[in-house]
Amino acid sequence: MFSDFIELIGAFVLVLAILQITSDRLYFSIKVYAIQSFFVSISILSIGIYSSSFDLYVSSFLTLVIKTFIIPYALFKTIDEMKIKREIKAFVNITNSLLVISAIIIFTFLLTRYINIGGSVIAKEIFPISLSIIFIGAFIMVSRQKPITQLIGFLTLENGIMLVATSVTYGMPLIVEIGIFFDVIVGATMASLIIHHINHDIDDMDATSLSDFKE
Amino acid sequence: MGYILAIQLIWTALVKFLPLRVVYVAQVFITAILFLGSFSYIPKVIHQKVIFQIKDYLFLDSLNILILTSLLFLVFCIAIYSIGYMKKEQEQGLSEDKVKTFYMWKNLFVFCMSVVLVSNNFGIAWIAIEGTTLSTTFLIGFYNTKDAIKASWQYIIICSFGIALGLFGVVTLYFATYHALGEGMNSLNWINIIKISSNLDPSLLKISFAFFLVGFGTKAGLAPMHSWLPDAHSQAPTPISALMSGVLLSSALYLILRLKAIVDSAGLVHFTSNLLLLVGMLSIFIAAIAIIGQKDYKRLLAFSSMEHMGLMAFAFGVGNRLGVFAGLLHLINHVFAKGLMFSSVGSVLVNFHTREISKIKGLYKSMPLTAVFITLGVLGITGIPPFNIFISEFLILTSALDAHMYWQIVVVLLFLVMIFGGFIYLFSSMLMGKSDEVKKEDYKMLLPMAMLLGMMIYLGITMPENMKILLNNAVDILSNKGVL
Numbered sequence: 101m102f103s104d105f106i107e108l109i110g111a112f113v114l115v116l117a118i119l120q121i122t123s124d125r126l127y128f129s130i131k132v133y134a135i136q137s138f139f140v141s142i143s144i145l146s147i148g149i150y151s152s153s154f155d156l157y158v159s160s161f162l163t164l165v166i167k168t169f170i171i172p173y174a175l176f177k178t179i180d181e182m183k184i185k186r187e188i189k190a191f192v193n194i195t196n197s198l199l200v201i202s203a204i205i206i207f208t209f210l211l212t213r214y215i216n217i218g219g220s221v222i223a224k225e226i227f228p229i230s231l232s233i234i235f236i237g238a239f240i241m242v243s244r245q246k247p248i249t250q251l252i253g254f255l256t257l258e259n260g261i262m263l264v265a266t267s268v269t270y271g272m273p274l275i276v277e278i279g280i281f282f283d284v285i286v287g288a289t290m291a292s293l294i295i296h297h298i299n300h301d302i303d304d305m306d307a308t309s310l311s312d313f314k315e
Numbered sequence: 316m317g318y319i320l321a322i323q324l325i326w327t328a329l330v331k332f333l334p335l336r337v338v339y340v341a342q343v344f345i346t347a348i349l350f351l352g353s354f355s356y357i358p359k360v361i362h363q364k365v366i367f368q369i370k371d372y373l374f375l376d377s378l379n380i381l382i383l384t385s386l387l388f389l390v391f392c393i394a395i396y397s398i399g400y401m402k403k404e405q406e407q408g409l410s411e412d413k414v415k416t417f418y419m420w421k422n423l424f425v426f427c428m429s430v431v432l433v434s435n436n437f438g439i440a441w442i443a444i445e446g447t448t449l450s451t452t453f454l455i456g457f458y459n460t461k462d463a464i465k466a467s468w469q470y471i472i473i474c475s476f477g478i479a480l481g482l483f484g485v486v487t488l489y490f491a492t493y494h495a496l497g498e499g500m501n502s503l504n505w506i507n508i509i510k511i512s513s514n515l516d517p518s519l520l521k522i523s524f525a526f527f528l529v530g531f532g533t534k535a536g537l538a539p540m541h542s543w544l545p546d547a548h549s550q551a552p553t554p555i556s557a558l559m560s561g562v563l564l565s566s567a568l569y570l571i572l573r574l575k576a577i578v579d580s581a582g583l584v585h586f587t588s589n590l591l592l593l594v595g596m597l598s599i600f601i602a603a604i605a606i607i608g609q610k611d612y613k614r615l616l617a618f619s620s621m622e623h624m625g626l627m628a629f630a631f632g633v634g635n636r637l638g639v640f641a642g643l644l645h646l647i648n649h650v651f652a653k654g655l656m657f658s659s660v661g662s663v664l665v666n667f668h669t670r671e672i673s674k675i676k677g678l679y680k681s682m683p684l685t686a687v688f689i690t691l692g693v694l695g696i697t698g699i700p701p702f703n704i705f706i707s708e709f710l711i712l713t714s715a716l717d718a719h720m721y722w723q724i725v726v727v728l729l730f731l732v733m734i735f736g737g738f739i740y741l742f743s744s745m746l747m748g749k750s751d752e753v754k755k756e757d758y759k760m761l762l763p764m765a766m767l768l769g770m771m772i773y774l775g776i777t778m779p780e781n782m783k784i785l786l787n788n789a790v791d792i793l794s795n796k797g798v799l
Contacts, residue, residue, distance in 0.1 A: 215518045215522070234480075234483060238476065241472070241476060254472065254475055257476070257479050258479055261482050265482075265486045268486075268490055269486075269489060270498055272438060272486065272489060272503075273498075273500045273502075275438070275439070275500065276436075276441070276442065276503070279438070279441075280441075280442065282442075283449065287445070287448075287449060287475050290449060290452055290471060291468075291471055291475075294452070294464065294467055294471065295468075297459075298468060
C-alpha cells in the first residue's frame with residue numbers, strides 16, 4: 101500500500117517533467133518546476149513519517165523551502181530583470197520532443213527490468229521513474245536554446261536524483277544531503293548571475309552562439 | 316591531514332582582508348608549509364599503510380598521498396608564478412580587488428581538490444568535486460570578455476550536468492551498500508565498502524560505475540563529455556589553467572579509480588576495463604585530431620591534457636600490475652609536465668596578449684629563457700627521453716604488450732606520433748623566426764618553471780625509493796590486495 105502511494109507521487113513528478121517539455125513559456129516552466137519540487141518534498145515527507153526518521157523531515161523541509169520557494173523566486177526575479185522574451189526556443193519541437201521522451205521512458209523501464217534488486221526496497225518502480233526524469237532533464241538541457249531553460253532542465257534532472265535518493269533507500273546520510281542542497285543552491289545562484297552577465301554583455305545570446313568556438 | 320585543510324580554509328577566508336603585498340608573500344609561505352606538511356606524512360604512510368583522521372572521514376593511504384603531495388607541490392610553484400603573472404596583469408590595468416578575488420577563489424578551489432583527495436567518503440568527495448566546479452566558474456569568466464562568459468556558462472552547465480550523473484552513481488552505490496553496512500555515513504566510506512565488495516549486487520555496481528565514468532569523466536575531461544575543457548582552459552587565467560589541467564582532471568579520475576577497485580573485486584574486471592579502454596582511446600583520438608589543426612596555443616595544451624587523461628584511462632583499462640603502476644606514474648608525471656607547459660606559455664600570453672599561434676614569432680629573440688623552457692617542455696610532454704613522461708608512456712605501452720593488445724598499441728602509437736608532429740610543428744613556428752621586440756622576463760615566473768623542469772628530469776632519470784614503495788602499495792590498493 102505504502103509503496104503504491106510513493107509510486108503514485110513519483111508518477112506525478114514524472115508527469116510534471118513531461119509537462120516541462122511541452123511548456124513554451126518561461127513563467128509556466130518555472131511554476132511547473134516549483135510544483136514538481138513540492139511533490140518531491142511530499143514524497144520525502146511521507147517516507148519520513150513511514151520510517152519515522154528525523155533526517156528525512158529535515159531534507160523534506162529543505163526541499164520545500166529551497167526548491168519550491170527560493171530557487172523559483174530567484175528565477176522569476178532574474179527573468180523579470182532581464183526582460184527575457186517569453187517564448188522558449190527549441191532545437192526540437194514539442195511533438196518530436198514528446199516522441200523522444202516516450203522512447204526514453206520505455207527504454208528506462210525495459211532497462212531496469214533486467215536488474216533484480218535484492219533486499220528490502222521501499223518502492224521499486226521509483227528507480228525507472230527517476231531514471232526517466234533524469235534523462236528528460238538531460239534532454240531539456242540539450243534541446244533548448246536559452247540558458248535559463250537549460251538551467252531549468254538541470255534542476256529537473258536534480259529533482260529526479262533527489263527522488264531516487266530518498267525513495268529507494270531511506271535517504272542518503274544527512275550531511276551528504278545538506279551538502280547537495282548547498283551545492284544546488286549555490287550553483288543555481290551562480291548560473292543566474294552568469295545569465296545576468298550574458299544578457300548584459302552579449303545581446304542575442306543563446307545556445308546556438310555557444311557553438312561559435314571552433315576546434 | 317586535518318590541519319592542511321584547516322589552514323587552506325582559514326587562508327581563503329582571510330585573503331580578502333589583507334593588503335595585496337602581504338597576500339603575495341604569504342601565499343608562497345603558506346603553500347610551502349602545506350607542501351612540506353603533506354610531504355612529512357610520506358614516511359608515516361609507508362609505515363602504517365593508512366592513517367585516519369576526524370573519526371574516519373579523512374584518510375591518507377599510498378594512493379592519495381602521492382597525488383596530494385604532487386598537487387601541493389604544483390600549488391607551491393603556481394603561488395610563486397602567480398606573483399609575476401598578476402603583477403604583469405596589474406600593469407595592464409587589473410584592479411587590486413580583482414587580484415584578491417582571484418586568490419580567494421583559487422584557494423577555495425585548491426581546498427576543494429584536497430578534500431576530494433583525502434576524503435574517505437564518496438558523498439563528501441562528491442560535494443567537494445561540485446565545489447571545485449563552483450569555485451572555478453568565476454575564475455574562467457575572470458576577464459569578463461564575451462568568450463570568457465560563454466566559456467564559464469558552458470563550464471558550469473556541462474560540469475554540473477556531469478556531476479549530477481555522478482551523484483546518481485553515488486546514490487546507486489549507496490543503494491547497493493546500505494543493506495550490508497546499514498544506514499548512515501558508514502555505507503559510503505570507501506574503506507568499509509572495499510572490505511565487503513565481493514558481496515555487493517553486481518548489476519547495481521555496473522550501473523553505478525557507468526554513471527561514475529560518465530559523471531566524473533566529465534570533470535576528468537574524458538572523451539564523450541570533454542567539450543567544456545578546451546574553452547575553460549583557454550579562457551581561465553593561466554595559473555588556474557595549470558591547476559585545472561594538472562590536478563583537477565586527475566582528482567576526478569582518482570574517484571573513478573576508487574570505485575573501479577570496488578567494482579573489480581565484485582568480479583566485473585572485464586566490464587570496467589573495457590569501458591576505460593574505450594573511453595581512453597576515444598579521448599586520445601579526439602585530442603590527436605584537434606591538436607593537428609590548432610590555432611590557439613592554450614587550447615592546444617588543453618587538448619594535450621585530454622590526450623594524457625586518455626592515456627591514463629587506457630593504462631588503467633589494460634589493468635595488469637604494470638599497467639596500473641604506469642598509469643599512476645603517468646598521473647604524477649603529467650602534473651609536473653603540464654604545470655611547466657602552462658606556466659611557460661602563460662608568460663608568453665601576458666607579454667603578447669594573444670593566444671593565436673600564427674601571431675607569435677621569434678620567441679628565442681624576444682624571450683630567450685622562456686623559449687628554452689617551452690622547448691624542453693614540448694619535448695618532455697610529447698614523450699622524449701630523458702624526461703619523465705617518456706618513462707611512463709613507455710611503461711604503459713609495455714604493459715599493453717604484456718596483455719597482448721597489439722592493435723590497440725598500434726593505434727595509440729599512431730595518435731601519439733600525430734600529436735608529437737602537431738606539437739613540434741606548431742611550437743617551432745612560435746619559437747623560430749625573427750622578432751624585434753625584446754621583453755623583460757621576470758625571475759618570479761622563471762623560477763617555478765625551473766623547479767618543475769627539475770622535477771621532470773629528476774623523475775625521468777631516477778625514481779626515489781619511497782615513491783617506488785608508495786606506487787607499489789597503491790597498485791595493491793587498486794587491485795584490492797592488502798588495503799589495510
